[in-house]
Amino acid sequence: MTVVLILLASIFFNTTILVVFKYFAQFKVDTYKAIIFNYLVCVVMGTVFTSSVPLVTAVGEPYLPYMVFLGVFFVFGFYVAAQTVQYFGLTVTSILQRTSMVLTVIYAIIVFNESFGLTKFLAIVLAVTAVVLINLPFKRPIPKLDGRPTWVFLLPIGLFLVNGIIETTLFHIEAARITTSANLDLITGIFAGALITGLLFGIFRDGLSFFVFKKKTLIAGLGLGLPNFFSIYFLLKLLGSGWDGSVAVPLNNVGVLCLAALLGLVIFREQLTRYKAAGLVLAIISVILFSRVT
Numbered sequence: 001m002t003v004v005l006i007l008l009a010s011i012f013f014n015t016t017i018l019v020v021f022k023y024f025a026q027f028k029v030d031t032y033k034a035i036i037f038n039y040l041v042c043v044v045m046g047t048v049f050t051s052s053v054p055l056v057t058a059v060g061e062p063y064l065p066y067m068v069f070l071g072v073f074f075v076f077g078f079y080v081a082a083q084t085v086q087y088f089g090l091t092v093t094s095i096l097q098r099t100s101m102v103l104t105v106i107y108a109i110i111v112f113n114e115s116f117g118l119t120k121f122l123a124i125v126l127a128v129t130a131v132v133l134i135n136l137p138f139k140r141p142i143p144k145l146d147g148r149p150t151w152v153f154l155l156p157i158g159l160f161l162v163n164g165i166i167e168t169t170l171f172h173i174e175a176a177r178i179t180t181s182a183n184l185d186l187i188t189g190i191f192a193g194a195l196i197t198g199l200l201f202g203i204f205r206d207g208l209s210f211f212v213f214k215k216k217t218l219i220a221g222l223g224l225g226l227p228n229f230f231s232i233y234f235l236l237k238l239l240g241s242g243w244d245g246s247v248a249v250p251l252n253n254v255g256v257l258c259l260a261a262l263l264g265l266v267i268f269r270e271q272l273t274r275y276k277a278a279g280l281v282l283a284i285i286s287v288i289l290f291s292r293v294t
């Protein structure tokens with residue numbers, strides 16, 4: 001499978017996740033429970049593919065610490081994102097999640113000595129600018145500082161860092177050859193860790209009533225789990241493809257952003273604002289520049 005096809009597959013499955021989330025609000029799905037069931041779906045898929053128990057096969061493997069870390073951070077990242085949406089809105093949350101790719105780019109250049117010239121610099125700047133423009137204008141004002149708990153104002157920074165750390169950790173696993181590329185045992189183990197962490201948090205929050213799932217929540221979790229598993233698989237494949245992480249990560253993020261914007265116009269009849277149009281143009285230019293350094 002060529003790297004371009006891997007990139008397209010990663011973009012497709014990551015965008016599918018966003019589309020599924022879009023329907024969550026429409027059908028009033030319990031997002032947290034759907035997320036947890038999605039992790040179960042991913043674990044079942046991975047177990048079927050590997051014919052092994054993920055947490056057992058990970059014992060003694062060099063990727064075990066990364067697996068545990070990411071499993072916890074997946075749930076933590078979801079919680080921080082949900083809180084950020086609540087206090088700052090979807091636009092701010094989306095911008096922070098996508099621009100966090102800058103952390104992975106910086107890490108790849110400094111730690112793994114990836115090349116960094118004017119063309120790559122311009123491509124990264126355009127990619128980040130495209131992320132911001134496509135998500136503008138704000139649908140509601142950023143909340144005032146008065147009357148908010150102090151910790152609320154740490155949410156944007158926390159979300160930016162958590163997303164960047166998750167993506168950077170995935171990149172490090174591939175770049176440092178911690179295990180074979182897109183190791184299915186690793187992927188399944190990450191989702192198993194997220195499932196356990198999510199269940200513990202859910203029980204702590206709701207008690208045994210947490211295990212009461214509506215039919216639509218199960219369907220939503222299933223619909224999310226299928227693309228979610230493959231989104232991580234193809235992202236790891238992409239990061240282990242030989243392309244610089246400082247190229248692969250921005251390309252993947254920009255690709256997801258553009259496809260999501262186009263699907264928003266076609267499926268959800270969203271308006272093509274001048275901000276979004278300008279962002280799409282900059283994203284295309286960014287992709288062209290990145291193609292010159294791959």
